[in-house]
Amino acid sequence: MKWKKLIRNISELNNPFFPDKKEIKGITDNSREVGEGYVFVAVEGFSVDGHDYIKEAVEKGAAVVIGQQSINKINRPYIKVENSRKILGQLAASFYGYPSKNKVVIGVTGTNRKTTTGLFLRHLLKRKGYSVSFFGTVFNEINGEETKSQTTTPSSLMIQKSLAESDDQVAVIEVSSQGLSQYRMEGMSFDYALFTNLQHDHLDYHQSMEDYFQAKKELFSLLKVSGTAVVNEVDEWGRRLSKLLREEDKRVITVGEDDQNVVYHMKNNGHGVCVMENNTYEIELPLPGKYNLANLALGLTVLNDMQHDLSGISNIMRGIGPLPGRFETYDLSNKVYGIVDYAHTTEALQALFTTIRESHGDYRIIHIFGFRGQRDSTKRDKMVDISRSYCDETILTLDDLNGVSVDIMKAEYEKQQQRYSEATIKVILDRTRAIEKTVNTASQKTLIVVSGKGHENYQQAFELSSTSDKETFELLSIKTANI
Template identity: 45%
Template structure:
């Protein structure tokens, strides 16, 4: 493909037009991946500036470079654009033949529930005979093959490669706010975009809740003509979103308790046999959910709403939800020999923690013990609310280590002591070693106590602890064999 064909829809300096008839053999934004005849897109990253690696790319065989910084002279054509990340999205789309246009693509965004909702939708579709790829937090599934995920939302080049590789009829993508803000979804077109909710998170990156919302909202600018936005309007930000979309004449499908919704939630049952009663037009349906917690009832309602847009019978959707096996690291419930319950969940916001602890309470827990921590150098503004919620909802809690990143452990312990004193009503204790914290909670548990471990979910530990384990699940199983 010639360079001029890749540069459609991208603003650049017209003086290089005569140089755009170069044959391009490949494209990349990683200089070490450049081969003879490649186009190199220079991107400014958080730690590495691709513009500093242009010479390396040229030495490896790059025949042209796209970047956003001024360059005095280059031995090969250099095309300056306003935004390299956005340019990469459009270049990748043209190079791979716009693969998102050839499939049914579903994008799911929101603070909480993206992963569970996406897995629910995939489960329903696969059981209905509709093959389905998934791109998300835990891993990617393409043509039935599991591929490890580096980011929740890969960059636009990787996404287009995955879309082209996929032989599945439908592709589901989790759309993170970081991915949207960094234009990783640029050039991807969606048939359905889903909004689950929005609560306080990632404000260290976005700066304000409004900026965070605007990042999420930008997904809905990528809906194909004739596509649809599905929105949880019981969430205040969802209500705002659907108003903005309707003003722009985007086709919407609302889910919530108000009688204004397209799919109205009439009733919830959160204890013993969780279920929800929903109504669409004249059809009223009971959906039995094999997961506890009102948050999972909402996830099921959103998955049901998505499936209703496709040629799947209602009864089949309902039965598929009932057979859903759950998701790794999302409210995984493990019954212990002594009659206590351990829950492992990815919850890392005050809102998500609230619903986890409430689910334990609603399930009849005798005592609820919460074990969690904070990530070093990440969103300090949400910590106070997280401590307040857990102090109110649990009978006791243990503050322990999550990923420290570059923060020294003693500094995090000092932070824990301050938060515990000022906002935790002194109900918590601090055990820095995560594996020993889990062990203590399990050893001191009694029948019908619920130990809720949040923050890591499916993720591996990034530092070594006392016990020879690499995840919360491994730790719980290891301790079980000792008890």
């Protein structure tokens, strides 16, 4: 692609001293990937600064270098920009031909439930005959091939390249607040943008709930002219978002339990009702709980807006199978079950245990979870409070340490024991042994809930050979189960 064509929509890169016919063969922010004719974009990372690798990029044949620092003279054209992350996204979109314009693109954002909502949508769309690309926390899928994902929201380069290579009709993308604030969606355009909720989380990154909200709201600025916002008004943030988007003349469909455009309510723990455009749909939920009815309602709203018949929806959803790390259940022995769930915020834990108590009020509940190092510590007390409110026993164990020492985390757990009786809060640092010991000593009618990691692999080695909560339960269980 010629330089002139590459930058035709990027005014910040217009430079009269650049030869318009310079041939550009690739875009990258990784000096190891640079080849002859590439544009190298130097990005200031959290642990590595791309500006330190400009010399290496030039030696490998970079045709143009872009960064946001003042650089001494180098033997290549250099353009200083205000924000190189943002420019990287714009360049990637241009280089790959703005592929999101040629597909139905659906973005899902929110603190919790992005993955479940996205996977519900993926399943619904496939059953309606669409080929679907998916980008999310658990995996990515393009042209029917799944690969393990590294981040919830792909880099701007990866998403643009992947969409350009995809022959799929629809793309469903989990969009995180970090991804938005880091311009990973720059150059994208969406047909639908979905909002699940906003709750206390990631304040180690965003500093305040207002900053967090504004980061999420950025997704809706990327809607196509004909695009639609689908907002769950489950909380004040959803209601505020709807109001602001309408003031911006965006098309908004609201979802909720009151007087929204689409209304849902539970009949019992496994069944719900969704009402839209005077049609009432009885739904057998693939996962229990009102929050999963809300997830499904968001997906059904999109399909209804795409003019699809929603009759027989329970049969369609029955074939979805277990979702990785989302209320995955294991039969351990006679009326003893293990549950693996990704819940890692106070609100997600409360929703999880409310659902469990409503359906299994006569069961003993043992909760195993831990704190993540270098993460928002302001929610830790409340997470323990919720565990103690709903569970008969709480066991604190190691989650990802992220550079924090075991001794420091152990001290954190001992503080929690001091807040409560040691009889109700135990500390077993090895996560696999915590699960094993609980399984081996559990009696009839017990639910062992392990939360926080869900589908994720362990980041450090534990005593058992398993690499995830799922594998640990599989070592100890008879079979997967529905409860």
